[in-house]
Amino acid sequence: MSALLELSDVVRVYGSPPVTALAGVNLAVATGEFVAVVGASGSGKSTLLNIIGTLDRPTSGRLSIDGVDTIDLTDAELSALRARRLGFVFQQFHLREGTSARDNVAEGLLYTGMPRRERLALALTALRRVGLEHRVTHLPHQLSGGERQRVAIARAVVGDPPLLLADEPTGNLDSRSGNAVVELLHELNAAGTTIVVITHDVQLAGQLPRQVRLSDGRVVSDSSRKVAS
């Protein structure tokens, strides 16, 4: 098994007085996996997502993504890693208002230096992939919540990153749109994208092949193996 994502003894301590958000997390995700990280509010799952997404750095421990040890990377190198190897999906969609679905998706490739024409062509392909070929020129406010999240997913996968990170992707959606999004994630996973979903939605987590449970900054259970507590 080749680990696409590997965390060892990741600790994250915030502020003063120090608050420990992650207290030594060990986690390995292999290429092609579809993992749910679950836990209650305050369990450290958002911190974990930020660390995996290299939006935050661990206080100690190691993190490697796609064979790259991230600990010693500069800020610019982490940006490069995010630009080409990570895709993000957020609960709040984070689409740009006043900009068409296609342009929003093309922004996913903005920082690769790809010419606009090529970006727009790939954006069209990605929109087709998420089933929104009929919404290409629509603006975010003209789309339903589910459609917006699918635009956001298209933006995350337009560069075909090996790892897709989703933070409560169904949190702002009704159950029907939520199910459609989960189905889409399954399709993307089947097509080869490794996906890590952070959620407190037990029902959503139950639909995924592997669940990792966090509590008080530690992994307390992992459906794929036994974890010492």
Next chain:
Amino acid sequence: MTRPQRAAPFIPSRIRAGDLLRLGSAGLVAKPARAVLSALGVAIGVAAMVAVLGISASSQARLDAQLDALGTNLFSATSAPPVTGPPVPLPPNASERAGRLPGIEQSAAVGTVAAVGVYRNALVDPGRTGGLTVTAADLTLIDVVAGTMRTGHWLDQATSRFPATVLGTAAAQRLGVSAPGGLVRIGDQNVLVIGILDPVPLAPELDYAALIGMPVAQTMYGFDGSPTRLYLRIEETSIRAVRPLIAPAVQPGTPAAVAVTRPSDALAAVDAVDETLTGMLVGLGSIALLVGAVGVANTMIISVIERRREIGLRRALGATRGHIRLQFLIEALVLSALGGAAGAVIGSLATAGVALASGWPVVVPLVVVVVGVASTLAVGAIAGLYPAIRAARTPPNTALSS
């Protein structure tokens, strides 16, 4: 391995210059009213500077054209106030003496007729001269000072022997004369007005004079023949050599009693005074520009605070801190450049308006426009720097969760 880039070395995040420019403008398009208002501050500053310098340049161009037309080779010689003793009047043949110098093209003498006033009619109190003088003039005077007739005729051999007068512009106005043919009262005689002069920029004293012929001045008003002022046209190439010879030629015994001046210098001096005023106004314009810059900085800081999520998202999409910094810096630059361009247009239009209304040539110095717009870019860069750095320092995780 399905993904060959796994072992590949890092390809850094990159963004195309065109995309950066598009991003920088998109931020402004999203809030057009705010962009227009904060650009307006810069526009006012630049417009003020361009207009002040443009109007000054137009006025300068008018003066240059005027000096070109009038010539700068006119000199004037008068009796200098002596340090001690009574003033030494110019000799009656001063004009001839000076005229004999090589390089003197033309000369003309005028003499104020002492104790004689000019009035509308015989009923006016003799004390109320209205600041006007009665001046005896050589027939060549009009050519030497490049004067032109507004109406009527200049003195000639005949009219200079009769009670006839040519009035300066201001004199005609004060005496209520608008056309030749009427009578005015000079001393105790009624005198026929035969013509009115246009203003004479190089000899403004003539504007306030009633000019009569030398012969009539001597016969009717007891003029002693001593001129009070000589006007001399000197060949351009001889000015330097001839100027010091004028005083000794006129008064060989006491050359220090003759003062030689160049009337065009006075016009140029007026312009020099203008420059001081222009400097002050440009100072005011740059203060306006500074206030505009504060407006841009303020707008950018608000924009950065409002767009924390966008910053976070862009960092997640792979933007480096440098990319974020550049995006906001470009936004500030575009904002102030728009203001600068608008200001240059407004300032040029204002210049054209003032110049046309005053009958001056319209001159908007290109260098002023270029410097104006360039200074707005500098202002934009300075105003945008802090907000841009602040944007780049926003940690991506907190920006996304806000």
